[in-house]
Amino acid sequence: MMPAGRGLGGAHGGAPLRDEDDAGWMREALLLAQRARDMGEVPIGAVLVRDGEVLGEGWNCPITRCDPSAHAEIMALRAAASRVGNYRLPGATLYVTLEPCVMCAGAILHVRLARVVFGALDPKGGAAGSVFAVLGTERLNHRVEVQGGCLGEACGEVLQLFFQERRRDSAGPSGYQTVG
Numbered sequence: 001m002m003p004a005g006r007g008l009g010g011a012h013g014g015a016p017l018r019d020e021d022d023a024g025w026m027r028e029a030l031l032l033a034q035r036a037r038d039m040g041e042v043p044i045g046a047v048l049v050r051d052g053e054v055l056g057e058g059w060n061c062p063i064t065r066c067d068p069s070a071h072a073e074i075m076a077l078r079a080a081a082s083r084v085g086n087y088r089l090p091g092a093t094l095y096v097t098l099e100p101c102v103m104c105a106g107a108i109l110h111v112r113l114a115r116v117v118f119g120a121l122d123p124k125g126g127a128a129g130s131v132f133a134v135l136g137t138e139r140l141n142h143r144v145e146v147q148g149g150c151l152g153e154a155c156g157e158v159l160q161l162f163f164q165e166r167r168r169d170s171a172g173p174s175g176y177q178t179v180g
Contacts, residue, residue, distance in 0.1 A: 022095070022117050022147070022150050023150060023151055025047050025049055025093075025095040025117070026095050026097070026117065026119055026150045026151045026155070027151070028045075028047045028054075028057075028095070029045040029046055029047045029072075029095045029096060029097050029119070030045060030097055030119075030151070030154060030155065030158065031045065032045025032046065032047065032057055032058065032059040032072065033045035033059060033060075033072070033097045033155075033158055034158075035059045036059035036060040036061060036072065037158070037162055039059075039061060039063075039064050040063065040064075041059070041060040041061055041062070041063055041064065042060050042159070042162065043059075043060070043097070043158050043159060043162050044059065044060040044071070044072040044096065044097050044098045044159075045057075045058070045059045045060075045072050045096070045097050046058045046059070046072035046073045046075070046076040046094060046095065046096040046097070047076060047094070047095045047096075048076045048077065048079075048080045048089065048092055048093070048094050048095075048113075049092065049093050049094075049095065050089065050091050050092040050093070051091070055079070055080035055083055055084060055089065055092060056075075056076040056077065056078070056079030056080030056081075056082075056083060057075075057076055057079060058071075058072045058073065058074065058075025058076035058077070058078070058079060059072050059075065060072045060075075061075065069103065071101065071103065071104050072096060072097070072098075073094060073096050073100050073104040073107065073108065074103075074104060074107055076094065076096075077089070077094075077107055077108070077111055080092065080111075081111065087110070087111060088111055088112050089111045089112060089113060090112045090113075090114065091114050092111075092113050092114060092115075093113065093114060093115040093116070093117060094108065094113055094115070094116045094117070095117045095118075095150070096116065096117075096118050096119070097118070097119045097120065097155040097158065097159075098118060098119065098120050098122055098126075098155065098159065099118045099120065099121050099122040099126035099127070099128045099129070099130055099148060100116065100118065100122075100126070100127055100128050100135075101122065101125050101126070101127055102125070102127040102132060102134060104127070105127035105128060105132070105134035105135050106134065108135060108144060109134070109135065109140060109142050109144065112142055113144050114144065114145060115144060115145040115146075115147065116128060116135060116144050116145070116146050116147070117147045117148075117150050118146075118147070118148050118149075118150065118155075119148075119149070119150055119151050119152050119154065119155025119156070120152050120155040120156035120159060121148060121149075121152070121156075128146045128148065129146060129148065130148075
């Protein structure tokens with residue numbers, strides 16, 4: 001796992017964390033992840049910020065919305081674009097508790113974000129450097145500064161606890177998972 005404060009590359013080679021600002025916004029994203037968890041969704045939260053102002057917030061809700069694109073990042077991008085009245089959001093930073101997937105990375109590139117700060121790595125589908133490096137590839141016309149590991153342990157723990165509880169709740173009396 002990447003230690004806090006270490007970047008994955010991106011347009012600026014992984015600049016150091018911007019101290020308490022990044023940690024503070026990530027704590028906000030963790031609060032939004034709790035909303036997803038309370039709805040029975042995978043607990044991922046996202047906050048989109050520009051010049052110290054929240055432009056959009058989101059949390060995972062693909063199950064409750066019956067929308068496979070309703071990831072936390074997409075919900076925050078939609079809210080911000082609606083608020084600003086423009087689908088481009090240059091100069092903005094997205095704080096998200098889990099490394100974005102390929103779908104979300106594509107949307108992040110289209111809105112022209114300046115920076116993405118994420119908490120936990122996604123070793124199975126991360127698109128910000130752990131599996132794919134979509135956000136920093138030089139093959140595209142826009143690159144995003146990427147910073148991983150911000151409150152990474154806390155973000156990862158929220159996800160681990162969610163999936164442990166889900167496995168425990170789906171196990172039958174003998175401990176074997178029931179087939180439904």
